[in-house]
Amino acid sequence: MNQALTPEAHSGCGAEKGLISVDEALQMIMDQTQSLGAETILLNQALHRYLAAPIHSAINLPLFSQSAVDGYAICANQEILPNTAFELIGEIRAGQPVELELKEGQALRIFTGAKIPAGTTTVARQEIIQLHPQHIVVVKNLALHSDIRDIGEEVSQGQLLASTGQQLSVGAIASLSMAGVKHVTVFRYPKIAVVITGDEVAETVDDLSSGKIFDANAPLIQAWFQSHRHSVDIFHVEDTHLAVTALFNQLKDQYDAVISTGGVSVGDYDFVRPAALKLGFQQIFWKVKQKPGKPMLFALFQREDQTRCILIGLPGNPAAVYMGMQIYVSTILAALQGQKKHLRWGSGAMQHDLKPDARERFLRMNAVFENGRLQLSSLDKQQSHMLSNLMHANCIVRVPAGEPIHAGQVLPALFIQN
Known part of the structure; x- marks a missing residue:
């Protein structure tokens, strides 16, 4: 079940052996994520x-037998023929207690939702009634039990809702x-911490001159959770083993899940994985045969009370973060709330060819319905450091590894909901 439990198990970030598939990674997440309490x-x-x-x-729904229309409650022992007259003895509105009981040949003015009085055999809607001072005349055929909502006809007491x-x-x-x-x-909603690693994040425009860049990952993740009606706590940490270890040590006892960006590969300043392993996180997998986002970490820390802290380490490139949120974090979020089920992928037909790649790819695309069929078009600027095409993308498409894709070929597509 566990893959590469020691830091030495992977020697590089190339096409080394042992990479798991996307489906294997998703299944491990569902298998290893425990539902939170209620x-x-x-x-x-x-x-x-x-x-x-x-x-x-x-309760029963309706709670009591009631009129489905504005009209007249009638007591008759058989189907009513046109031009039949009934004595009018009163009126009942919705929410009014019923004290009258109808006898044969009598009628009562009644309104939608009002309780049917005892003795009622049918209700005549007002459109088929001629009203007179002391009586009414039914001008059309009227079957017994017309326009009566029976007690419990929608929901019965004890029924699973x-x-x-x-x-x-x-x-x-x-x-x-x-x-x-x-x-x-x-x-329960999970308590989630977001850790943004990297010394290269610019706080102001002036910082850009020193080689720093603006941070897209924290706003991306925060907005993603806002769209899912969650709040998260965001932490920035410098690229040192000591700082990353100290922060993870603090978070592992306070949060249900920690999402980190950057520092998860094998570079000299990639401290997420070694820090987590040092603190006792159990690695479930590291690196997935996908593009973007191969160097992804999924690990668990089990506390003394048997509750867990989940760590999912995403690469630092913003497109990889975006795909990780849409595909993996959404799966974790659902599993924490008792929903261990696969994402709902639709399908669409490619409108053009795609070159093959050694890894399964997640491409940002635009989908439109034409002639009753979903048509998929890939967008430019798919590199993992680029996000500008998200202004136009409305779906993520899974492109299988190792084979060219031809126009007309049907591929799985996940519609972007946020």
């Missing part, structure tokens, strides 16, 4: 949260609210 919160605060316990209805693992959408919250649900038990 908490009970108000339903109106639970949008997009994942249920940690099923919800059964405590929502299952463990279900994500609560706007519609789900509305449905649960109608069933009287006020609180739900959901998986």
Whole structure:
């Protein structure tokens, strides 16, 4: 299960043996990520949260038999023929207690949602009624039990409304609210730290003259989590073994997951992996046969109380960070909340050829529907240090390794949601 548990297991960052596939890496993440504990919160605060316990209805829906229309509740022992008259004895509105009981030949003015009075056999919508001071006349054929919503016809008491693992959408919250649900038990949101390594990050324009660059990774990751309704704590650390070790030592006991960028390959100033291993993180994998983002680390630290801190070390190039967030961090985030399932890849047809590559690639593309088919077009500037094409990309496409891709060939595509 574990790959390369010691720092000496990989000698370089080229095409060395032992690289695992993308699918293997994703499966290891799902296998090794434990769901977090549960908490009970108000339903109106639970949008997009994942249920940690099923919800059964405590009531029937409708709660009582009620009128489906504005009209007249009628008591008749058979189908009503046109021009049949009924004595009008009163009125009932929605939310009003019902005290009257209809007898044969009687009718009661009723409004949508109002409780059906005893003795009612059918409801006549007002459009088929001639109203007179003391009676009504039904002008069309009317079957028994028309326009009556029966008690429990939508949901019966005890019925399963929502299952463990279900994500609560706007519609789900509305449905649960109608069933009287006020609180739900959901998986806890993970507490996440983001570590940006590197001495080359510029704070001001003046810093650029000394060879530094602006940081895209921290804003990228922060915005990505904002789109997933999460907040994260961001830390910048200098490129020294001592500084990286000290920060990881602090974070491993406070956070459910740590995401780092940079410092994860085999350079002289790549301290993420050796620092993590020194502190007792167990390496699950390091390096994936993919482009961009090959030197990626996934490791676990198990605390004395058996809870875990996950470390996913992403390369420093921003395109690799972006792909890592969309594909791997999204899988981790879901698994921490009880969702151990693969990403939902669609498919589309390439509109042009692609040259082969030794590694599986994730390319930023633009997808459009034409003639009922999804068409994929690769964008320029795919290098791992470039992000400008994300202004136009709406999907990530998996391109298999080792074979040329021809126009018309169908490839997996993951639509970008943020």
